[in-house]
Amino acid sequence: MTDAAIDTTRGAGAPNYLTAGTRVRSWLLSTDHKRIAILYFATITVFFMIGGAAATLMRMELFTPEADVVSADGYNKLFTLHGVIMVFFFLVPAIPTTLGNFILPLAIGARDMAFPRVNLISWYLTLSGGMLALASMLLGGVDTGWTFYTPYSSVYSNSYVTLAALGVFISGFGNIATGVNFIVTVHTQRAPGLGWRRLPLFVWSIYATSIIFVLGTPALAVALLMVVVERLFGLGLLDPARGGDPILFQHVFWFYSHPAVYIMVLPAMGVVTEVITCFARRRVFGYTMMVGAMLAIAVVSFFVWGHHMFVSGQSLYASLIFSFLSFVIAVPSAIKVFNWTATLYGGHITFESPMLYAMGFVGLFTLGGLTGLFLASVPIDVHVHDTYFIVAHFHYIMVGGSVAAFFAGLHFWWPKITGRTYNERMARAAAILMFLGFNFTFFPQFIVGYLGMPRRYHVYLDQFQVWNVASSLGAVILAAAYILPLCYLGWSLIGGHKAGDDPWEATGLEWQTSSPPPEHNFERLPLVTEEAYAYHEKHEHPKERGGGNQDSQGTGHRTRQERSGGRHGPGPHADNPAGGGR
Amino acid sequence: MTPESVHAAEPNQPFLRWSRQREATTFGLWIFLASEMVFFGALMMGYAMHRYLWPDAFEVAGAHTNIWYGSINTAILLTSSATMAVAAWAARDGLRRTVLTGLGLTAALGMAFLVLKGFEYREDFNEDLIPGIVAFPLDPPQTQIFFSYYWMMTGIHAVHLTIGIGAVLTVAWVVAKGRTDWTQSGTLHGLALYWHLIDVIWIFLYPLLYLVGRG
Structure with missing residues (x-):
């Protein structure tokens, strides 16, 4: 997909962002x-590998019904x-913090985020929060589960709950700052x-x-703070002996943590839309509805938290309303699923690796969503x-959905981020492997769950073993599918071909630089x-189209020629926003 | 624009015009304030729920906060909002000395609030109004819930105020040194928004914690 028009914008030694400074300081500050x-990318990759290693140990333990790898306590700490x-x-x-940080300013034609220093501080907050949480795990672990349910977490647990909760608390402020930054940047x-x-x-x-970052995260902060102040100072908001209420924690916690599911899946939907339109060469079907759907999800996500608490003893009427919502x-x-499908209709579809990941997303997200119903x-x-x-349900949404979309976006924008192309054949193999491995791992869990196997136990009844063996074998495939991109994407940095400005012939301002x-x-x-x-020319209105083709690099693709006006022109960086280079 | 060409009279990256930077700063602050509202809103929701469940305990406990400290601090904080507003609007007209005086007074009043709060905390300590200790002086046990909210809410408010004082002093330093064109940048208005939030939150905490038990 590379073309001849690579180096035209790199004249006169203008450095790109990677070569602009090589010292460690020039990265960390x-x-x-x-x-x-890139800093975020390195950070979350490390965390992904740590979390993945814990999952690997859990699947090893669950290979047999007996306890043979870890103790009950060890297993609790692993899943936490x-x-x-x-x-x-x-x-x-x-x-949001990797692809969003990198692509969003480019996609709106901005020079940077609105508050660049706040952006850096956000990374430090996320990093230090992560380090605290990691420290709590290394010191001896936490055994409450990621939900920190009270009163176990506030009264009984003898593990490093406070440290882990503070870690999540601190990184939350990084998320809030990131959310504020994105909103102001777009405005x-x-x-x-x-x-x-x-x-x-x-x-x-x-x-x-x-x-959701801005309006949800503070609720999580308060929930965790209630646990921390009870453990450290003996305040009693969650302690029933003094009139406190452990269920209050669940309400406040899920007020953030259900919308958090949409923090994971909304950006995934955005990535997939970019990928599907590009590889179907089609304008997205129902743009307005797509925007409305995302905003509706963001709003309604704040009013469904009670569906996590159907068995927590909340009022029946509350359960009914939460069920309805x-x-x-x-x-x-x-x-959104229907609109993606309709976007494909009549398109010139090709199955490059980002598209394979995106198609995987649509299927897995649909299955996860239906079981959500x-x-x-x-x-x-x-x-x-x-x-x-x-x-199984939430892994279909979070792993089958979000992680697949993350990989779709990573493969889609990798040439833009690094300037290099990766081995497409390997990438397609990894995408297919990930889809198969994922289903192999998690579909059996639907069945074994419906048969009655409870979560969060390291031992189980013999009759569930066949499904658990399948799941553990699938996890091996899935792990391979995650390690593979590390190899060929890593190799592309050394041995990859130059990518060119717009290897996919995509629309979008990020491809114009x-x-x-x-x-x-x-x-x-x-x-x-x-x-x-504007992939599909016949739907365009000629009167709306501006710009000439003066220095088009001539790839032979109509859409690209139409959009290339003013792209590679010489001249200084425009200081005048109204100038636009024409 | 290369970094070398940026000097003090130009807006910060990535802004091209001062008006845009002003707009972005204040808008960003408003969004952040929305986030803060949820933070304190969650605590106030919990307070409302527990007060509904244990009205008698809340009445007993509410009478044991010190209304003198609370009222004087309310007056101090409201005054500091006035001095902050003076600084913010003087900045628009470039009145450097008025801005510095306003910021100085604001920081001083903020610190006075914290000092008084410290005295109040000492008194609470001496009276054993600390949830979780064996000899909690009040009955029924749900009075501890009230004081859990008291410590959490005033504590978090004090943290916000401390950050606010630090921000005020930093901005005062920036103005004194002329580090940026503070008449144009909107920094003062952003700072004022945050300071007023601290004030507004206190206006809610004051009746919840000091007036409720004295009906």
């Missing part, structure tokens, strides 16, 4: 959103480690001509996610509560003259 994205690290330090920050840094209705859906998805939130999610209805939830059915982008993103600030996803 960088306020460049692209470098901060896995959950805390994966949820708070991988899944929540994964797409104030858009390129001239880039109206709200022209924003790529990835930008919208990060925007919707940021709303949980069905309601499935509607915008379904709209089962769980939204009270009788079924009461039946399968705390079984592997739940485990060089790969890797220069320090200040654009040689000239772009001027936007058309909607996002």
Whole structure:
């Protein structure tokens, strides 16, 4: 997919963001959103591997019904480690802080985030929170599960709950700052001509996610703080002996932690939209509905938390309402699935690796979402509560959905981020392997859960073994599928071909600058003259299209020629936002 | 624009115009304030729930906070908001000395609040109004819930105030040294928004913690 027009923007020794400084200091104190994205990327990759290692040990233990690898206590600490690290330090920050940080300013034609220094501070907050949580695990572990349920966490647990909770608490402020930064950036840094209705859906998805960051995370902070002050100072808000209420913790905790699921999945939806439109060469079907669906999800996600508490003794009427609202939130999610499908219709579909990952996302997200509907209805939830059915359901959303989309985005934007191409054949193999390995691992858990196997036990009845063996074998495949990209993506940094500015011939402003982008993103600030996803020329209105083809590099693709006006022109970096280089 | 060409009279990266930077700073602060509202809102929701469950205990416990400290601190904090507002609006007109005086007074009043709060905490300590200790002086046991909220809410508020004082002093230093064009940057207005939030939260805490038990 490389083309001849690679080096035109890199004249006169203008360094790109990677070569702009080589000292460690120039990375650790960088306020460049692209470098901060790389810092985040390194951080979450390490956390992903730690969380994955814990999962590996759990699947080894569950290979047989007896306890043979770890003790009951060790197993408790393993699944807590896995959950805390994966949820708070991988899944929540994964797409927004890496791909969002890197791509969002480029996609709106900005020179940086609105508050570059705040952006760097956010990374330090996330990192120090992660280090605290990790320290608690290394010192002896936490055995409460990632949900820190009271009164076990506040009164009984003799593990490092305080340290882990403080770690999550601190990284939460990093998330809030990131959310504020994204919202202000989208409001104030858009390129001239880039109206709200022209924003790529990835930008919208990060925007919707940021709303949840800003309004949800403080609730988590309060919930964890209640646990911490009870453990440290003996305050009694969650202590029933003094009139406190352990269920209060669950309410406040899930007020954040259910929307947090949408923190994980909304950016994934944004990534997948970019990928599907590009590889179907189609304008997205129902742009307005896609935006509305994401905003609706962001809002309604705050009103469904009670479906985690159907068996916690909340009022029956509350359960009914939460059940109803949980069905309601499935509607915008379904709209998105239908719109992706309709976008494919009549497209020139090719199956490059990002597209394979994205297709995997749609299928797995749909399955995860449909089982979510089962769980939204009270009788079924009461039946399968705390079984592997739940485990399978949310892994379909979080791993099959979010992680697959993260890989889709990573493969899609890798040439932009690094300026290199990776081995496409290996990448396709990894994408297919991941899809197969994932289903092999988690589909049996639906069955074994429905048969009654409870979660969070290191031993189980003999009759469940066949499903657990299948699941553990699938995990081997899944692990291989995760290690493979590390190899070929790592190799691409050394031996990859130069990618060119726009290897996928995609629309989107990020593809109009060089790969890797220069320090200040654009040689000239772009001027936007058309909607996002102008892949399909016959749907465009000629009168709306601006710009000429003056220095098109001529790839032979119509869409690309139409959009290349003003892209590679010489001249100084535009200081005038209205100038746009024309 | 290369970094070398940036000097004090130009807006911070990535802004091209001062008006945009002002707009972004205040808008960002408003978004952050929304986040803070959820933070304190969650605590106040818990307070409301527990007061509904244990009205008698809350009445007993509410009479044991010190209304003198609370009321004087309310007056101090409201005054500091006035001096903060003076500084913020003087900045727009470039009145450097007024800005510095306003910020100085604001920081001083903020510290006075913390000092008084410290005395109040000492008194609470001496009266054993600490949840979790064996000899908690009040009955029924749910009075401890009230004092759990008291310590948590005033404690978090004090942390916010401490951060606010640090921010005020930092901005005063920036203005004194002329590090940025503070008449244009909107920094003062952003700072004022945060300071007023601290004030507004206290306006809610004051009746919840000091007036409720004295009906």
